[in-house]
Every structure is written in structure tokens, then in C-alpha cells.
Amino acid sequence: MKVEQVLDNLKRRFPNEVEYHQAVTEVLESIEEVYNAHPEFEKQNLIERICIPDRIFSFRITWVDDKGNVQTNMGYRVQHNNAIGPYKGGLRFHASVNLSILKFLAFEQTFKNSLTTLPMGGGKGGSDFNPKGKSNAEIMRFCQAFMIELWRHIGPETDVPAGDIGVGGREVGYMYGMYKKLARENTGTLTGKSIEFGGSLIRPEATGYGNIYFLMNMLKRKGITDLKGQVVAISGSGNVATYTAEKVLELGGKVITLSDSNGYIYDADGIDAEKLKYVFELKNVYRGRIKEYADKYGCKYVEGGRPWAEKCTIALPSATQNELNGDDAAALVKNGCMAVSEGANMPSTPEAIEVFLKNKILYAPGKAANAGGVSVSGLEMTQNSIKLSWSKEEVDQKLKDIMAAIHESCVKYGTEADGYVNYVKGANIAGFMKVAKAMMAQGVI
Numbered sequence: 001m002k003v004e005q006v007l008d009n010l011k012r013r014f015p016n017e018v019e020y021h022q023a024v025t026e027v028l029e030s031i032e033e034v035y036n037a038h039p040e041f042e043k044q045n046l047i048e049r050i051c052i053p054d055r056i057f058s059f060r061i062t063w064v065d066d067k068g069n070v071q072t073n074m075g076y077r078v079q080h081n082n083a084i085g086p087y088k089g090g091l092r093f094h095a096s097v098n099l100s101i102l103k104f105l106a107f108e109q110t111f112k113n114s115l116t117t118l119p120m121g122g123g124k125g126g127s128d129f130n131p132k133g134k135s136n137a138e139i140m141r142f143c144q145a146f147m148i149e150l151w152r153h154i155g156p157e158t159d160v161p162a163g164d165i166g167v168g169g170r171e172v173g174y175m176y177g178m179y180k181k182l183a184r185e186n187t188g189t190l191t192g193k194s195i196e197f198g199g200s201l202i203r204p205e206a207t208g209y210g211n212i213y214f215l216m217n218m219l220k221r222k223g224i225t226d227l228k229g230q231v232v233a234i235s236g237s238g239n240v241a242t243y244t245a246e247k248v249l250e251l252g253g254k255v256i257t258l259s260d261s262n263g264y265i266y267d268a269d270g271i272d273a274e275k276l277k278y279v280f281e282l283k284n285v286y287r288g289r290i291k292e293y294a295d296k297y298g299c300k301y302v303e304g305g306r307p308w309a310e311k312c313t314i315a316l317p318s319a320t321q322n323e324l325n326g327d328d329a330a331a332l333v334k335n336g337c338m339a340v341s342e343g344a345n346m347p348s349t350p351e352a353i354e355v356f357l358k359n360k361i362l363y364a365p366g367k368a369a370n371a372g373g374v375s376v377s378g379l380e381m382t383q384n385s386i387k388l389s390w391s392k393e394e395v396d397q398k399l400k401d402i403m404a405a406i407h408e409s410c411v412k413y414g415t416e417a418d419g420y421v422n423y424v425k426g427a428n429i430a431g432f433m434k435v436a437k438a439m440m441a442q443g444v445i
């Protein structure tokens with residue numbers, strides 16, 4: 001396999017899918033050597049079979065807004081790879097959603113899920129529906145209309161969706177309600193459900209907490225065992241960002257930034273537990289903008305900006321893809337940042353990653369660091385199938401164990417001659433090898 005050839009071929013067959021090309025490039029560059037050491041992989045054209053999704057569903061969603069206007073959106077589900085388990089991955093509702101973004105996310109999800117140690121394949125879906133400013137009733141009607149199309153393609157042993165940007169507990173609840181009505185079963189298809197109907201404790205917290213557990217595993221190798229004295233910049237202010245902040249505070253760190261798509265806040269005094277409680281309320285109850293935090297607490301707000309020029313020792317990008325570029329990375333390193341751990345999927349551009357690796361700072365890519373979310377989704381599936389629910393402590397302990405296992409896999413496959421751990425390489429090789437071996441064992445399908 002020659003990476004360039006495979007990429008040229010994919011770019012020709014799937015033009016203009018820039019995010020998909022970006023994600024594939026990163027993985028292929030990491031695994032080239034290992035892949036070529038296994039000629040049996042190439043004989044079965046494993047590389048194309050692992051890069052191209054098994055299938056993609058796309059459909060029109062029709063719904064009625066509060067004014068009585070009939071609206072349409074596009075809906076998709078990318079079933080990328082089910083070699084090691086049912087397709088599994090979130091649904092994203094955001095105006096920017098297109099097939100390139102969902103294909104990149106489904107591709108990444110396949111390797112992420114492989115890393116979790118749980119039997120889950122990779123998938124992703126969503127819609128270009130923009131939830132901003134929609135009433136609760138509009139959200140409900142949209143979720144129901146979306147599921148009227150999606151339900152026939154999913155199931156507890158086939159494909160299990162969950163949340164992502166724009167899809168949280170409320171949306172999962174509405175979608176699950178319609179799914180169960182149409183499928184006439186109650187097997188838990190969809191994770192991230194509320195606790196009363198099969199949800200798992202710790203699922204809302206899992207991605208953010210998991211990222212900090214991963215970070216602590218990295219820091220432990222440097223002899224650091226808590227976050228006292230650490231200054232932490234976080235982007236985003238949604239599910240992942242808020243629970244990340246909560247865990248940072250618990251471990252003694254100082255959180256100085258949060259953001260949304262309009263701008264970021266910088267609080268020199270630190271966002272403490274009380275202020276974070278307000279952010280949870282602002283986001284989940286009032287569905288407001290992060291600027292309102294600055295209005296309330298009188299701190300700095302930068303319209304349209306990103307927080308990476310603020311001085312910090314740890315950066316946790318937790319909003320969206322390509323939100324941290326080469327210049328941002330250079331600013332972080334210059335200001336003394338020693339660790340970057342990704343809560344979001346592919347938040348760092350290739351140029352940013354190059355800066356982190358060149359400067360040999362601790363850098364954890366999303367598919368390793370944010371795998372806690374889908375891991376607890378996997379644990380939700382287990383609880384649903386045995387029709388039991390585990391305690392908070394039990395799930396949290398399993399999450400810690402999984403994040404430690406992922407970290408160990410990265411160290412195993414990513415340690416370089418000088419002892420530096422290249423977590424990008426480690427995560428990509430470890431994730432790839434498991435899927436590759438499963439595909440080889442299952443024949444050409």
C-alpha cells in the first residue's frame with residue numbers, strides 16, 4: 001500500500017469530501033508501515049474496504065414548524081464498519097452537517113470503538129437541521145420525523161445511535177419514543193437515554209470525565225497525579241466541555257475558558273463550581289450563549305475568537321473539528337502548554353498536530369481521549385441486554401479501567417525510540433489492527 005495512491009484514488013472517487021480525506025490521511029500515514037508488514041492485508045484490499053463505509057442511508061425529513069410552515073432537512077446514517085460489533089456512533093444535528101463530515105466521524109468512530117475494548121463497530125449519522133432557536137415542540141416534531149425514516153435501519157444488534165453535537169438527552173428521548181412505537185420493541189436501541197427508561201448512570205458525564213481520566217494517565221508518566229496548579233483552557237460549552245470542566249475542578253485544576261460558536265470567555269479568577277453550575281443551567285435550561293456568562297460575572301468575552309492564545313498549561317478542545325490550527329498550536333506551545341487532550345473529534349488541524357508532535361508535548365487525539373462517551377454507551381447496551389442497571393460507582397470504575405486500557409494500547413503501539421509516546425500513531429495502529437484482524441477472519445464481504 002502506498003498512502004498517496006490510496007488517497008488519490010479516494011479523492012477521485014469521492015471529491016470535495018475534505019473532512020473525510022483529512023481523517024483518512026491521518027490514519028493511513030500512521031499505519032502504512034504496519035500494514036505493509038502484513039502482505040495478506042493487501043492481498044484482500046483491506047485498505048479500501050476499511051476506508052469506504054459499508055453503506056450510507058440518506059433521506060429527506062419533513063416536519064412542520066410552530067408557524068405551520070412545512071420544512072425539509074436532509075438526514076443520514078453512515079454505517080461504516082461492523083467487523084467487531086454492531087454499528088455504533090452518535091447523531092449530529094447542526095446546520096453544517098454534510099456527508100463529508102459524517103463520513104469522517106464514522107471512520108474515526110470505527111477505530112475509536114475498536115480501542116474501547118468493547119464489541120462495537122463504527123457509524124455516525126445526523127441532519128443539517130439547525131436546533132438553535134427552535135421551540136421544544138419543534139425539536140420533538142423534528143426528532144420524530146427523523147426517526148420515521150431512520151428506525152428501519154437500526155436495532156439493538158444492528159446499529160445503535162446516540163448523541164453528538166446538537167443531540168443530548170432530550171433529543172435521544174424523543175427519538176427513542178418514536179423508535180419504540182414503530183419497532184414495537186423496548187430493547188434500548190439508542191444510548192444516552194434518560195435513567196428512567198434504560199439510560200446508564202455516568203453516560204452524560206462520560207466523555208468529559210473520560211478525557212480527564214486519559215489525561216491523568218498521560219500525566220502520571222510525568223509524575224503528576226492531580227491538577228493542582230494547572231491552568232486549563234477548554235473550548236465549547238456543551239456536554240463534553242462542561243463535564244470536562246467539572247472533573248478538572250474536582251482534581252484541583254483552574255478552568256479559565258469556555259466557548260461557543262459565537263466567541264469565548266476568559267475568566268482570570270477561574271470558573272469555579274458555582275459558576276459552572278450557572279453554565280449548566282445556561283446551556284441546558286435556557287439554551288443561551290456563553291456571552292451571558294461574561295455579562296453575569298464581568299469577565300472578558302472575545303466575539304468570534306478561540307481561546308488558544310490564552311496562557312495555559314493544559315488545553316482541552318471540546319467543541320468541533322478543525323477548531324485549533326497551526327498558529328493556535330504554536331501559541332499554546334509558546335505559552336507553556338504541556339498537554340493537549342481532545343474532547344472533540346478531530347479538533348486539531350494536521351498543521352496543529354505537527355506542531356504538538358514536533359515539540360514533543362503530550363498530545364492525545366480524540367479517538368483515544370474522548371472514547372469514554374461511546375464506552376459508557378457500550379456499557380449502557382450491556383445493561384439493557386441483561387436488563388439490569390449498575391451503580392454510578394460501578395460504571396465510573398469501568399470507565400476509568402477502559403480509559404487506562406486505551407492509554408496502555410497507545411503506549412504499546414506509539415512509543416518511539418527516544419521514549420516519547422506518539423499517541424496519534426499508537427491509537428491509530430491499535431485501533432486499526434483489531435478491525436483488520438476481524439475483517440481478515442471474516443473473509444471477503
Ligand code: NDP
Pocket residue numbers: 163164165166167168207236237238239240241259260261262318319320321323343344345370371373374
Ligand atoms: P454539544 O452540542 O453539547 O456542544 C457543542 C459545543 O461546541 C457548543 O458549545 C457549540 O457552540 C460548540 N460548537 C459546535 N459547533 C461549533 C463550531 N462550528 N464552531 C465553534 N463552536 C462550535 O456537543 P458535544 O459537547 O456533545 O460535542 C462536542 C464535541 O465532542 C464534538 O466534536 C463531538 O463530536 C465530540 N464528542 C461528543 C461525545 C458525546 O458523548 N457527546 C463523545 C465523543 C466526542 P454552539 O452552541 O454555538 O453551537
Ligand code: 2IT
Pocket residue numbers: 088089090091109112160161162163164165191345370371373374375377
Ligand atoms: O463521537 C462520539 O464518540 C460520540 N458522539 C458518542 C457516540 C456514542 O455512541 O455514544
